[in-house]
Amino acid sequence: MSLKGKHIGIAFTGSFCTYEKVFMELEKLAAEEAVVQTIFSDAAQTLNSRFGNAADFIRKAEEITGVKPMLTIPQAEPIGPKSLLDILVIFPCTGNTIAKLANGITDTPVLMAAKAHLRNNKPLLISISTNDALGMNMKNIGMLLNSKHIYFIPFGQDNPEKKPNSMIAHTDLLIPSIEAALSGRQYQPIIR
Numbered sequence: 001m002s003l004k005g006k007h008i009g010i011a012f013t014g015s016f017c018t019y020e021k022v023f024m025e026l027e028k029l030a031a032e033e034a035v036v037q038t039i040f041s042d043a044a045q046t047l048n049s050r051f052g053n054a055a056d057f058i059r060k061a062e063e064i065t066g067v068k069p070m071l072t073i074p075q076a077e078p079i080g081p082k083s084l085l086d087i088l089v090i091f092p093c094t095g096n097t098i099a100k101l102a103n104g105i106t107d108t109p110v111l112m113a114a115k116a117h118l119r120n121n122k123p124l125l126i127s128i129s130t131n132d133a134l135g136m137n138m139k140n141i142g143m144l145l146n147s148k149h150i151y152f153i154p155f156g157q158d159n160p161e162k163k164p165n166s167m168i169a170h171t172d173l174l175i176p177s178i179e180a181a182l183s184g185r186q187y188q189p190i191i192r
Contacts, residue, residue, distance in 0.1 A: 028175060039071075041109060041111075073106075170192060
């Protein structure tokens with residue numbers, strides 16, 4: 001499947017340690033000639049970390065996609081009524097965002113984008129990045145795994161000895177995961 005001309009939302013949350021890989025995949029989407037709209041959570045657009053500055057990430061996203069990122073709930077809300085996207089990817093998706101999504105909380109631009117997008121029965125793809133996937137957040141991941149129109153980039157433990165509850169998506173599987181989700185399928189195997 002070609003992604004040329006597909007309208008793809010890439011929603012950033014605050015798992016800053018994954019951003020280097022996320023931006024590599026964002027460049028691949030741009031090379032595929034997809035129309036990419038980025039959305040930044042409040043944390044992603046305001047917090048600086050040892051991995052970089054928020055303003056630099058926002059600027060880089062716009063440089064790669066050629067499209068201004070959505071930074072507010074009112075900017076993200078029209079995704080639903082105007083059916084702006086073919087697929088939305090929360091990339092990366094923190095445990096906090098997973099928990100809120102599973103429990104219907106819509107208090108950031110990313111969560112509004114997800115809620116608005118799902119109302120159109122279109123695929124939402126999640127790229128897990130959380131230190132408590134095998135802890136308190138497992139129930140939320142389970143709820144989302146059992147939800148219509150929600151798919152996952154395959155994921156696994158990233159450091160079982162030092163962080164036994166931590167799991168992270170295999171970001172290099174973004175494009176095949178998008179293609180599968182657009183066809184109504186979960187890319188397999190989901191846990192690697």
